[in-house]
Amino acid sequence: MKNIRDQYFNRSVGLLKLMPGKFLTRLWLKPSIVVFICLAWPALPAMSQQKRYMPNAVNIATGLMAQTKPDSIVIIDVASDRKLYSLASPGQSAKYITFNSSGTSLICADENGTTILYTISKDKGDKTFELPVKTIAGVFDKTGDRLYVVHSKTWISAKLSLVELPGWKILKTVNVPATINAIDLNADGSALAYTSGQNIVEIDPGSLKTRRSHWERSTQQLLVYHPTDVNQSATTTGQNVIQIRDLSGDSVVVEIYGHQKKIKALSYNSDGSSIYSLDESGELNGWSLADRRRVVKQSDVRDAPYWDKSGTLKIWQIDGSGNQQSQTAKAVDSVEHCCFVPAFTLPFELIPQPVLTYTPETGFMIGLNVTLLKNDLAAPAGAPYRPSMYSLSTAYGFGGKQWRNSFSVYNYSPKGWHVVAQIQYNRHDKNYYFGIGPNVSRKNRESYVNNNLTFSGSVAHFLSKSWSFGLKYELSNYTAAKFDNSEVVLPFGTAGGFLTGLGPTIQYDNRNDILFPTKGSFMELNFLKYGLLKTGRYAYNEVQFDYRKYFSIGGSNGTTGFALQAYADAVWGGNVPFYKLPYFTFDRSFRGMWRNLYINQQVATVQAEFRSLFDKANPRLGYVLFASAADGTANFFKAYNADIKFAFGGGLRSQLLPKKRIYARIDYSFSNKGDYGIFGGIGTAF
Incomplete structure (x- = not known):
């Protein structure tokens, strides 16, 4: 394999x-x-005619087959290989043809969408009426009295209608994408599904409302449901691969690689143990799903094959006398345990993402972020999803003409090590200084620029499934801050310099998914001592505490959730450069607001975020609503005068990868102090 x-x-x-x-x-x-x-x-005409695919339909209950010809539909008794009669076809080239479950009705459409409904028996067939719309695809319900038909296609959309027969009474109509390829009803009639682009969409057969949209990695074309398992289906991709999938688990069970040309026909046998596929070159393959091997292989098959009552794969071929008759498809010469590939997770996935954001300091920033996602293939089933990530980012700010560049690593090893490393280099980094403490003024901000290089991260080891312990570090160098206003009172740390920090870190993490957690908790406690062993220019202590809790509050598969965070940061025991003082704006709870607006010796903040999707059936587009409260002071435990600030906002989310809930995000926030901010990124805000 x-x-x-x-x-x-x-x-x-x-x-x-x-x-x-x-x-x-x-x-x-x-x-x-x-x-x-x-x-x-x-x-050329002869070659084209030989390889042109002509669809047919077989009804096992009646033993009738409807075989399409360029100008007619031939009704055949498959048990006796006897032609019963012919019907006038809708046009020159049939696109699809299907019986109802009892075999008493037949619908056929040509390439132009002209569609005719026929009443069928062994004795005769009659044209009931021509549908008043151009159709793309259709399938009968299990009673045979209703028809789901896709019709009236434009370049923007098409319509899906539930129609009552034998007349043309439209019971329900909804819009569907113009790129719809195939449609089918599951075994008990409880679900209807269609393929469109990279999507498989499940809808309710009665209301025609979307239940769930599956965003796949490949373009989806044909779709057929398993004859007994209501959750299993088979689809074909744009790469000519057959995918057997479990729709309830949104997963591919197995893939079958056996065709070089586009697959034009796909069908299960009556018990679902086998499936055949026929491509546009005329190559026919029969696949045993139970044994996972190819059992039939035949070339130059023009008409769609069929399964008879015994489960034998049959085709209609012209014999030596020029007569067309039913023949058993050719079995492979030897046992072929080939072509079946169990579903697997790609070890690496690349996510390029443009950077377009705005901050008060930089103005608009434009750039590129590239993330390499490494999946943990050795993780046991049911374990928390902890992929490793490696990101490279560069962005240019037009307001300050600065460059912000970073490379980050978040690595989880199979042996329980968790390594975080980030290198960040900011050139001509523009910021503002507002002062320190409660009497800051947005009106009296002073702009400054410097260059800075930072190497930071942690190395920790999991002591259990959730607890880890290790060391956290920081090495950084800042050039002297150049203020635009030469008369400003320079804050401590303006001269810049080298800075080193080292200390223990402890984490608790039982989130179900680190990319998009919907349940579980995360806690991190860090202590850093700067200037250890008299290294660096500054010596002080810092402690950081971060706690997060996640809830799923409705919707299937965690489509709606709630997240809480409490964060505190404090420094003491020395002189701290102003640009390293704790803060709660910018990339923290007051999103996108001035980075240095509320810096102080100690800060504390709490925030809550509601997360949901615009369409519960489609995870690709979502939104958030959030609120936060924060304050800063020299010492929360001594002479603290509360001046709590509040911020509110919302944001949009766009999924970046199929099957992975990793989102690009953009948020807008505003505070009760008159500040506002816009901030973007990849992943959740916390």
């Missing part, structure tokens, strides 16, 4: 490498191609 997977990836990479060469080859071979077309022109 590993070899099959490797071949698939190598083939993909090889195609990318060959693309420039293929382009050049096309340029050089144009005269040859023209000559070939001229010589082969008389043979």
Whole structure:
């Protein structure tokens, strides 16, 4: 299986490498191609006709097959291989054809969307009526008296209608994407699903409301439900791969690699133990899902095959006398345990993301962030999701003409080590100084610039599933701050300098997903001693406490949730440069507001955030509402005069990867002091 997977990836990479060469080859071979077309022109119609796929439909209950021809529909008794009669087809080339469950009704549409409903028996067939709309796809419900039909396609959208038969009484209509490819009803009629682009959408058969949207990694084309398992389906992708999936678990069970051309037909047998696939080149494969092997392989199959009552795969072929009759599909010469690849998680996933944000200090910033997500393939089932992440970011601020660059590592090793490292270099970094303490004034801000380089992080080891202990560190260097106003009273630390900090860290983390937690808690307690062993220019102590709690408060799969955070930061025991004083704005609870507006010796803040989706069935777009309270002082336990500030806001979320709830975010906040901020990023705010 590993070899099959490797071949698939190598083939993909090889195609990318060959693309420039293929382009050049096309340029050089144009005269040859023209000559070939001229010589082969008389043979082209025959070649095209031989490989054109003609769909058919089989009803096991009645033993009837409807076989499409260029100008007719032939009704055949599959038990006796006898042609019963012919019907006038809607057009020259049928796109889809299907029976109802009892085999008494048949619907057929041509490539132009002209659709006819027929009444069928073994003795005769009659055209009931031509549908008044152009259709794309259709499927009968389990009673056979109702039809789900996709019709009236425009370049923007199409319509899905539930229609009562034998007349044309529309019971319900909804809009669906114009890119819809296939539609099917599950075994007990409790769910309807269609494919569109990279999405598989499940809808309620009665109300036609969307229940759930599955965003897949590949373009989804054909879709058929399992005949007995209401949650299993099979789809085909744009890479000609068959995916057997569990829709209830939003997961792929197995993938089947066996076609080089686009798959045009896909069907389970009556008990769902096997499935066949036919591609546009005429290659037919039969797959045993129980044994996970190929059992049928045949070329040059023009008409869609079918399963008979015994579960044998049959096709209609022309014999030596020119007569068309049913034949058993050719079994493979030897047992082929090939082509089946169990569902697997990609070890690495790359997430490029443009940076477009605004801060009061920098104005608009534009740049690029690239994150490499490394999945923990060795994690046991049910374990918290803790992928490693490696991010590289660069951004330019137009307001201060500064560059902000960073490289960060969040690594979880199988042996229980958790390593965090960040290198950040800010050139011509513009900020504002407002003063320190309760009497700061936004009107009297003073701008300054400096360059700074910081290397910080932690190394910890898990002592249990949730508790970890280790060391936290920081090495940084700041150039002297250059104030625009030469008459300003310079705060302590203006000269900049080298700074070192080291101390213990302890964490508790039982979140179910570190990218988008919906339940569990996180706690971190850090102590850092700066100037240890007389290193660096500044010597002081710092303690940080961070606690977060997550709740799922409704919606399937944690689509709606609530998060709480309490954070405190305090420094003492020395002189602290003003740019290293604790704060609660900017990237913390007062999002996007001036970084140095409320700096002080001690700060404390709490915030709450409500998280949800615009459409509970679709995780790709969401929103948040949040509120926070914070204050700062020289000492909360001595002569503290409360001046609590409040902030409120909301934000938008956009999912970046299928199957991973990692979001790009943009937030707007405002405070009761008249401040506001805009802040963006990747992942949750906390």
